Amino acid sequence: MNRIAITPLGFAVGAQVTGLDLREPLDDVSRQALLQAWHKHLVLVFPGQDLDAAQQIAFSAQFGTLEQNDFQPHYRDPAHPEILLVTNRKMDGKPSETRNTGRNWHTDLSYTTRPAKASLLLCKEKPPIGGDTMWANMYLAYETLSPKMQAFIESLEAIHDVSLIKGIEQRDPEKVADMKRRNPPVAHAVVKTHPDTGRKALFLGQRIRGFVGFSEEESAPILRFLNEHATSSEFVYRHRWSVNDLVMWDNRCLLHVALPDFDQTKTRHMTRTSILGELSGYYYKGGDDLGRESVLQAIAAVS
Ligand SMILES: O=C(O)CCC(=O)C(=O)O
Numbered sequence: 262m263n264r265i266a267i268t269p270l271g272f273a274v275g276a277q278v279t280g281l282d283l284r285e286p287l288d289d290v291s292r293q294a295l296l297q298a299w300h301k302h303l304v305l306v307f308p309g310q311d312l313d314a315a316q317q318i319a320f321s322a323q324f325g326t327l328e329q330n331d332f333q334p335h336y337r338d339p340a341h342p343e344i345l346l347v348t349n350r351k352m353d354g355k356p357s358e359t360r361n362t363g364r365n366w367h368t369d370l371s372y373t374t375r376p377a378k379a380s381l382l383l384c385k386e387k388p389p390i391g392g393d394t395m396w397a398n399m400y401l402a403y404e405t406l407s408p409k410m411q412a413f414i415e416s417l418e419a420i421h422d423v424s425l426i427k428g429i430e431q432r433d434p435e436k437v438a439d440m441k442r443r444n445p446p447v448a449h450a451v452v453k454t455h456p457d458t459g460r461k462a463l464f465l466g467q468r469i470r471g472f473v474g475f476s477e478e479e480s481a482p483i484l485r486f487l488n489e490h491a492t493s494s495e496f497v498y499r500h501r502w503s504v505n506d507l508v509m510w511d512n513r514c515l516l517h518v519a520l521p522d523f524d525q526t527k528t529r530h531m532t533r534t535s536i537l538g539e540l541s542g543y544y545y546k547g548g549d550d551l552g553r554e555s556v557l558q559a560i561a562a563v564s
């Protein structure tokens with residue numbers, strides 16, 4: 262019989278889970294205990310889990326249907342489409358395309374109409390210092406806004422754009438063009454209700470180009486305020502990886518960012534699985550936002 266121990270790691274986010282061998286299937290009691298801890302702590306860290314690709318896939322699949330990474334097919338493990346390689350190991354003799362994955366605050370696959378429900382990232386190799394990842398609690402970010410601001414953003418929709426992935430311009434232009442073709446901009450509500458907990462959370466990040474119906478000039482300061490607030494240090498947990506840490510997080514109530522705080526000549530190799538989320542949002546065709554220039558022209562026309 263497994264003896265699960267759950268120890269909080271941060272004030273706002275994060276708990277460590279020991280007492281489980283993730284190579285073994287979960288029994289119902291353990292699965293329920295994990296889900297309960299996950300809904301409470303949002304990020305679960307399982308240290309000492311030396312899983313191969315098939316074992317990571319099998320563990321992840323106990324929480325839902327796995328993403329096959331069709332949104333970003335160039336970066337998956339050729340032998341296992343469920344595994345995305347987040348690595349700075351050279352691939353085919355060239356610098357890896359995913360060496361700078363996750364360098365701005367984001368939710369996985371927010372630029373699609375099916376943002377990931379969860380992601381599970383396993384550390385296979387890491388530099389001696391740094392290469393940390395941070396997560397921010399979007400329930401607290403929402404709940405600590407004033408009632409007036411909550412009311413203001415209730416109907417706000419943000420336009421998520423794959424081309425705002427930080428460092429995307431350093432990737433192979435042909436692959437990037439293909440990513441953009443596959444992923445036209447998508448509008449998502451800024452406030453979403455978590456389907457399991459019923460709590461409201463902010464759905465934000467730095468891959469947003471503005472708000473539907475707002476001009477760029479109007480959007481920018483609102484977005485900056487909301488992102489700064491959402492990633493305040495009170496809401497953040499910063500994880501220092503050890504090899505064989507598996508970290509499972511809930512994308513529906515978190516933002517995360519991968520820090521470049523390490524010697525890039527040292528290997529950092531991570532494998533990620535993601536769980537399919539619910540369909541949400543819509544492809545944004547644009548056109549209904551009035552730019553500042555057009556407003557000024559409209560005024561000139563009537564005055
Ligand atoms: O490499 C990391 O620490 C996280 C990268 C990332 O954003 C992800 O795998 O979703």
Ligand SMILES: [Fe+2]
Pocket residue numbers: 363367368369517
């Ligand atoms: Fe990510």
